[in-house]
Structure formats: C-alpha cells, structure tokens
Amino acid sequence: MQILITGAAGDVGKVLVESLADEHEIVATDADPDAPEGTRELDIRDLDALTEAFQGIDAVIHLAGAASPESDWDSVLELNIAGTRNVLEAARQAGVRRVVYASSNHAIGGYDIDEEWPVTPDMPVRPDSLYGVSKVFGEALGRFYREAHGLEFVPLRIGWSSGDWGAADSEVLRAMWLSEADTARVFRAALEADSPDGGPYYATSDNGGRHRWDMTSTIEELGYQPQDSWEAAAGQE
Amino acid sequence: MQILITGAAGDVGKVLVESLADEHEIVATDADPDAPEGTRELDIRDLDALTEAFQGIDAVIHLAGAASPESDWDSVLELNIAGTRNVLEAARQAGVRRVVYASSNHAIGGYDIDEEWPVTPDMPVRPDSLYGVSKVFGEALGRFYREAHGLEFVPLRIGWSSGDWGAADSEVLRAMWLSEADTARVFRAALEADSPDGGPYYATSDNGGRHRWDMTSTIEELGYQPQDSWEAAAGQE
Numbered sequence: 059m060q061i062l063i064t065g066a067a068g069d070v071g072k073v074l075v076e077s078l079a080d081e082h083e084i085v086a087t088d089a090d091p092d093a094p095e096g097t098r099e100l101d102i103r104d105l106d107a108l109t110e111a112f113q114g115i116d117a118v119i120h121l122a123g124a125a126s127p128e129s130d131w132d133s134v135l136e137l138n139i140a141g142t143r144n145v146l147e148a149a150r151q152a153g154v155r156r157v158v159y160a161s162s163n164h165a166i167g168g169y170d171i172d173e174e175w176p177v178t179p180d181m182p183v184r185p186d187s188l189y190g191v192s193k194v195f196g197e198a199l200g201r202f203y204r205e206a207h208g209l210e211f212v213p214l215r216i217g218w219s220s221g222d223w224g225a226a227d228s229e230v231l232r233a234m235w236l237s238e239a240d241t242a243r244v245f246r247a248a249l250e251a252d253s254p255d256g257g258p259y260y261a262t263s264d265n266g267g268r269h270r271w272d273m274t275s276t277i278e279e280l281g282y283q284p285q286d287s288w289e290a291a292a293g294q295e
Numbered sequence: 296m297q298i299l300i301t302g303a304a305g306d307v308g309k310v311l312v313e314s315l316a317d318e319h320e321i322v323a324t325d326a327d328p329d330a331p332e333g334t335r336e337l338d339i340r341d342l343d344a345l346t347e348a349f350q351g352i353d354a355v356i357h358l359a360g361a362a363s364p365e366s367d368w369d370s371v372l373e374l375n376i377a378g379t380r381n382v383l384e385a386a387r388q389a390g391v392r393r394v395v396y397a398s399s400n401h402a403i404g405g406y407d408i409d410e411e412w413p414v415t416p417d418m419p420v421r422p423d424s425l426y427g428v429s430k431v432f433g434e435a436l437g438r439f440y441r442e443a444h445g446l447e448f449v450p451l452r453i454g455w456s457s458g459d460w461g462a463a464d465s466e467v468l469r470a471m472w473l474s475e476a477d478t479a480r481v482f483r484a485a486l487e488a489d490s491p492d493g494g495p496y497y498a499t500s501d502n503g504g505r506h507r508w509d510m511t512s513t514i515e516e517l518g519y520q521p522q523d524s525w526e527a528a529a530g531q532e
Contacts, residue, residue, distance in 0.1 A: 131380060131384075135376070135377060135380070139372070139376060139432075140372060143368060143372070147368075168438070168439075168442050171442075179419075180418070180419050181417070182416075182417050182419075183420070183435055183438070184438060184442070185435050185436075185438065185439045186439070186442075186443075187439070187443075188436075188439070190439065191432070191435045191436050191439050194431065194432070194435040195376075195428070195431070195432045195435070198420055198422050198428045198431040198432070199422075199425075199428050201405070201420070201421060201422065202405075202422045202423070202424070202425070202427065202428050205405050205408075205421070205423075206423075206424075
C-alpha cells in the first residue's frame with residue numbers, strides 16, 4: 059500500500075515511518091520544515107495541498123495536530139478541528155480508501171478522573187480537556203465521512219505511546235502505556251484489517267492495568283496483539 | 296431568573312422570548328441587526344461582547360448558529376463550533392450558572408437513516424451531517440465545561456420544532472415534531488430543573504412515533520411533560 063503519514067516528525071510518526079516501511083511505501087509528511095530528511099513538507103491547514111498530496115494514496119495515517127492535552131483553544135481549533143476536517147475532506151476528494159486516526163484516551167478521560175472503569179468503546183464520550191473535545195470531534199466527523207462517503211475511518215484511542223516507560227510517574231500512565239513496538243503493531247493492524255467497523259478502538263500495551271479500557275474490539279476486529287507490558291519493561295514481572 | 300437567549304430572532308428563539316417572559320427576565324439577543332424590536336445585537340463570534348453581555352445573567356439559552364442540517368463547513372466551523380465555544384467560555388468567565396444548549400437529533404441521525412430504534416441518550420453519537428457533527432462537538436464541549444468548570448450544561452436534542460405541523464412531509468418528521476408550546480415547555484424544564492445531570496435529553500411532542508428516541512430522562516430528570524402530538528394537531532386522534 060501507498061501510505062501517507064501526517065505529523066510524521068512527531069514521536070508516533072517516527073516510530074511508524076521506520077516500522078511500516080518494510081511492507082508498505084511510506085510518504086512521510088510534516089508541517090515542520092526542519093523535519094527529518096525524507097519528510098515532505100505538508101501543512102494540514104492547507105486543503106489544496108493535502109488533496110494534491112493524497113493523489114494515489116491508499117491510506118492516510120493522520121497524526122498531525124496539537125498533541126498536548128494542555129493545548130489551548132486556538133491551536134485545537136486550527137489544527138485538530140479544522141485541520142482534521144481538511145484531512146478527511148482531502149481524503150474524500152482524492153479517493154483515499156482508509157484513514158487511521160490518532161484519537162486519544164483523553165476523549166474519555168473523565169472516566170479515568172472518577173475511576174469509573176472499565177470504559178468500553180460504546181460508552182458516551184467524556185473529554186477531560188479541550189484536546190479531548192477535539193478528539194471527540196475528529197471521531198464524530200470520521201463516523202460521518204464513513205457513513206456518508208464510504209471512507210474507511212479507523213479511530214485509535216491511543217493511550218500513552220512512549221519509548222520511555224520509566225517516565226510513567228502515575229498508575230494511569232503505567233496502565234495506558236503503549237510501547238513503540240506495540241504502537242507499530244496497532245497501527246499496522248488498523249491499516250491492514252479487513253473491513254473493520256467504525257471503532258473507536260483502545261490501544262495500549264498488555265499492561266497490568268490495561269483492562270480499564272476494553273480492547274476486545276481492537277484485538278478481535280483489528281487483530282492487534284500487544285506483545286509488551288509496562289511491568290515487563292520495568293522488570294517487575 | 297435573568298435569562299439571555301442567543302439567536303433569539305430565529306424560530307425557536309421567538310417562541311421562547313414570548314413564552315418565558317411571564318416568569319423570567321429575558322434578554323433577547325441576535326446577530327441580525329434587523330431582528331425584532333427589543334432584541335439586542337450580539338454576535339457569538341465576538342467573545343468579548345459575549346462576556347460583557349453575560350454579566351449578571353443566571354442562565355443562557357444558546358440557540359444561535361447555522362441552523363440548517365445542510366449547512367456547509369465554513370458556517371458550521373465559524374458559528375456552531377467556534378461560536379459555541381465562545382458562548383461557553385464567556386459563560387464561564389461571567390459566572391453564568393447554567394447553559395441550555397440547542398443540540399439536535401442530527402447528532403444521532405445515522406440511526407434514523409438505518410431505522411435502528413429506539414435511540415437512547417447513552418448510545419454512541421452518529422451524526423448525519425456536518426451540522427450534526429457540530430452538535431456532537433457542542434455536547435462534548437459542554438460536558439467538559441460541566442466537569443472541569445462546574446457549568447450546568449443542559450443539552451436538548453431537539454426534534455423538529457415548528458408551528459406548522461402540516462409541513463411534516465415524512466414519517467420521521469411526524470415522529471420528531473415538537474410543537475411551539477412543547478418547545479417552550481421543554482426549555483422551561485431545562486432551565487428550572489434542580490441539578491439535572493448532563494444529558495443529552497431528547498425533546499419531541501408526544502407523537503405516535505416519538506418512542507424512537509428515549510425521552511425517559513427528559514421526563515424524569517427535567518420534569519418535561521409534552522402536551523401536544525402531531526396526531527392531535529392533525530385531527531387524526
């Protein structure tokens with residue numbers, strides 16, 4: 059497959075560019091002109107540029123946007139809301155078959171604050187931040203594009219993707235850790251799964267606390283099999 | 296209560312300005328400079344103007360925005376998304392206690408298209424339009440403001456509010472009709488209910504087909520009692 063990645067210079071993007079390249083042709087894009095060599099400059103604020111870049115692409119992995127849960131409204135509005143709409147609209151116009159969307163546990167972080175677990179994919183959204191609200195928006199827009207335009211939209215509610223398990227300074231981060239290798243596995247599953255329904259799909263490693271978020275559909279529909287765990291990484295197993 | 300209404304010159308707004316004025320002090324606002332006499336000009340694109348107008352207000356009824364399910368992206372983004380954020384942020388800054396939000400059945404219209412009924416308030420959202428996506432956004436943002444900032448946010452998923460029952464040219468419109476008098480009743484209930492939880496609350500008249508959308512919480516939590524029905528209005532009962 060020809061796969062275009064937005065936000066390819068970010069932490070998740072770098073992992074995916076490297077790990078997916080053995081099986082797929084990857085077009086790495088980022089708005090940052092100082093992104094790693096081989097990255098094409100592409101700004102999700104520019105619908106026309108997106109539509110042009112998406113010609114001939116089979117699937118888009120949409121990672122670009124304001125990535126911090128503390129993002130302010132202006133950046134959330136411009137990048138996560140308007141930018142994500144541009145990505146989906148360009149995908150529709152260019153005939154892209156599938157968009158894998160980096161959603162987030164912050165779309166339902168309110169349950170975590172109140173420790174109301176387990177959280178299943180069909181529970182009402184409960185964002186814990188403006189960032190989380192923007193992820194709810196992206197999921198809803200994707201569902202509309204899926205139903206109205208036939209776009210295969212696959213939203214992953216990513217936990218805490220990080221190569222640095224040691225930085226998990228709270229129980230919730232240890233529970234939602236997603237190793238770099240498992241990050242690659244779950245995105246690969248989302249890209250390659252045969253006709254997945256619309257999700258959303260939780261994505262963590264096989265950590266001790268991971269059952270707070272019900273990954274049944276990620277495992278059964280997408281075929282994701284986490285191989286890592288925070289406890290194993292920390293030598294606590 | 297001092298109640299400010301945005302979009303007061305629209306169809307729902309006119310009904311509410313007239314019907315709520317006997318018990319509450321109403322500040323009718325609209326962006327249209329040609330709005331009816333007594334309407335204060337207020338544009339939801341202007342956060343500072345909103346914050347100033349909301350001083351001393353107990354509750355805001357937020358109706359303003361692109362009202363058509365066929366609204367294009369630019370108007371949805373500017374009015375329903377950025378505008379609704381301005382309204383909630385101004386309410387927070389001005390210390391408004393409650394915001395009653397005109398959401399819509401279009402937030403879950405995908406179920407209607409597939410005739411998957413009944414639809415309950417806790418089912419995943421399924422917007423049928425960009426307009427519907429914007430209502431999903433408004434509900435999610437309101438939930439965040441409620442949980443993070445203590446704002447009493449009451450979202451009503453309004454069916455088809457209209458004084459003209461005869462214009463209901465489809466079964467779904469007859470099922471989701473909301474008479475003008477019931478429009479006033481359900482907004483009054485949303486304003487006056489004691490500590491309602493966050494909804495969302497379906498709002499139709501007592502039509503033959505209304506059980507497609509589960510109004511149990513609207514009746515039990517808000518105290519809404521619909522008095523009209525499409526069949527009675529049409530003399531078919």
